[in-house]
Amino acid sequence: xxxxxxxxxxxxxxxxxxxxxxxxxxxxxxxxxxxxxxxxxxxxxxxxxxxxxxxxxxxxxxxxxxxxxxxxxxxxxxxxxxxxxxxxxxxxxxxxxxxxxxxxxxxxxxxxxxxxxxxxxxxxxxxxxxxxxxxxxxxxxxxxxxxxxxxxxxxxxxxxxxxxxxxxxxxxxxxxxxxxxxxxxxxxxxxxxxxxxxxxxxxxxxxxxxxxxxxxxxxxxxxxxxxxxxxxxxxxxxxxxxxx
Amino acid sequence: xxxxxxxxxxxxxxxxxxxxxxxxxxxxxxxxxxxxxxxxxxxxxxxxxxxxxxxxxxxxxxxxxxxxxxxxxxxxxxxxxxxxxxxxxxxxxxxxxxxxxxxxxxxxxxxxxxxxxxxxxxxxxxxxxxxxxxxxxxxxxxxxxxxxxxxxxxxxxxxxxxxxxxxxxxxxxxxxxxxxxxxxxxxxxxxxxxxxxxxxxxxxxxxxxxxxxxxxxxxxxxxxxxxxxxxxxxxxxxxxxxxx
DNA sequence: ATTGGGATGCGTACAACGTACACGTCGCTG
DNA sequence: CAGCGACGTGTACGTTGTACGCATCCCAAT
Numbered sequence: 001x002x003x004x005x006x007x008x009x010x011x012x013x014x015x016x017x018x019x020x021x022x023x024x025x026x027x028x029x030x031x032x033x034x035x036x037x038x039x040x041x042x043x044x045x046x047x048x049x050x051x052x053x054x055x056x057x058x059x060x061x062x063x064x065x066x067x068x069x070x071x072x073x074x075x076x077x078x079x080x081x082x083x084x085x086x087x088x089x090x091x092x093x094x095x096x097x098x099x100x101x102x103x104x105x106x107x108x109x110x111x112x113x114x115x116x117x118x119x120x121x122x123x124x125x126x127x128x129x130x131x132x133x134x135x136x137x138x139x140x141x142x143x144x145x146x147x148x149x150x151x152x153x154x155x156x157x158x159x160x161x162x163x164x165x166x167x168x169x170x171x172x173x174x175x176x177x178x179x180x181x182x183x184x185x186x187x188x189x190x191x192x193x194x195x196x197x198x199x200x201x202x203x204x205x206x207x208x209x210x211x212x213x214x215x216x217x218x219x220x221x222x223x224x225x226x227x228x229x230x231x232x233x234x235x236x237x238x239x240x241x242x243x244x
Numbered sequence: 245x246x247x248x249x250x251x252x253x254x255x256x257x258x259x260x261x262x263x264x265x266x267x268x269x270x271x272x273x274x275x276x277x278x279x280x281x282x283x284x285x286x287x288x289x290x291x292x293x294x295x296x297x298x299x300x301x302x303x304x305x306x307x308x309x310x311x312x313x314x315x316x317x318x319x320x321x322x323x324x325x326x327x328x329x330x331x332x333x334x335x336x337x338x339x340x341x342x343x344x345x346x347x348x349x350x351x352x353x354x355x356x357x358x359x360x361x362x363x364x365x366x367x368x369x370x371x372x373x374x375x376x377x378x379x380x381x382x383x384x385x386x387x388x389x390x391x392x393x394x395x396x397x398x399x400x401x402x403x404x405x406x407x408x409x410x411x412x413x414x415x416x417x418x419x420x421x422x423x424x425x426x427x428x429x430x431x432x433x434x435x436x437x438x439x440x441x442x443x444x445x446x447x448x449x450x451x452x453x454x455x456x457x458x459x460x461x462x463x464x465x466x467x468x469x470x471x472x473x474x475x476x477x478x479x480x481x482x483x484x485x486x487x488x
Numbered sequence: 489a490t491t492g493g494g495a496t497g498c499g500t501a502c503a504a505c506g507t508a509c510a511c512g513t514c515g516c517t518g
Numbered sequence: 519c520a521g522c523g524a525c526g527t528g529t530a531c532g533t534t535g536t537a538c539g540c541a542t543c544c545c546a547a548t
Contacts, residue, residue, distance in 0.1 A: 127419075131445070138453055145453055150461075151460050152457075152461045152463040156473040163415060163474060166410075167408055168404070168411075207379075208386075209389050226400055233400075233401065234408070236481035238481075240481075
């Protein structure tokens, strides 16, 4: 039953093939960082779904399986991608005071997430214990220190800001993506497209307060204002524990 | 060129096969709701990854492609799943006052997300305009109404709570999953496992404030306290605009 | 100089997935 | 009872993640 072994050894019939080989590949061309960098570039440009191991391989000019020597799989890759973009979030040293510091951190974080929308679609926030994250935490905890909060409370404050920022940025990204997927370029256009469903819902009479918002609000498309307003709530709430 | 048509008609050689057929399938056994319900059950029990079209089919006792008559694909399915669990978040009518109302909403939402951890891993929050979501929004906006905020501000407050809840619950789920994936059952066990990395980081001397937290904090494992403390920040921040 | 071994990249291969498409089969309505 | 639309089935294709063994290279010790 044993079929003859595939013979592609030395003097095989297709010897000439061997002359076509890349001959002497430059070694150590791959590193986890390079792979992650390419992955981030692809994700930024074409979305999360475009990041496949094969795609990265071709992008790196390398065989499909090559990357597996450096990352154990997609999970690893995601963690590296997250770590890389996390490094982009920095608060300048000039910023002092707990409130300015947290605020700058939040804004930088939002900007980063809007630059890398795929972050919001990662299977699970790979928050792991990375130096970049630790540095951010230390910076903010230090800013909160010395105002009479115990360490638990300080961490809770930092966490609260983080949670808000993450949630708000995520919903912002989701809205943008939803609009893009449907080809709606502006808030007005979106509302026009959604008008039928909306008027149907409104005519049930069950949403009077929402109706007033839909008709009368003026900041419906001002994502930055919405983000900062919400952020101010969080910061004000922290201020109550600190200053008051 | 046309090859002979596949003949599995009436008097085919394998006539007997036909006797094995399910004979008279009860009709209209599938509905989008039933499909979504099964999907939610599978996701709850075995995680997001276990929800495949084929799995749902076998679970429903039906051929792999059957479900596609009722949902256009996975995206549709996800939207239905989200809508279904969204219905679980309800604030009892007895609850009055903007703060109690928002608080109850937030807690119910967190509980729901912990019951359905896969929600945090959905490719993108399918927040769409569903009746369930509209009802929740109306309820909270109404609670916020009559305190001198304009509609933009009211919506910003609701959104802020939503963003915080979503972000906080998501990170809570992520932590749980991370621990589960590594087989760590408690916070202590987790810290023991992570101790090497942690002491390494601490010995760099770059994280003094974090160090104090790691050594001295007492609420590190009290997820509910952390959630509610952060929530109180948000609510306090809103209170500033309302009460004074 | 030789040679061995560990690190790196390649090729093949497989199972599982989403889903397109054409087909049988049912129940209802004329 | 004829036919038509809704429903479930079967087959099939392209894509994905990745296991596994082999080929090749660099470096170090002889």
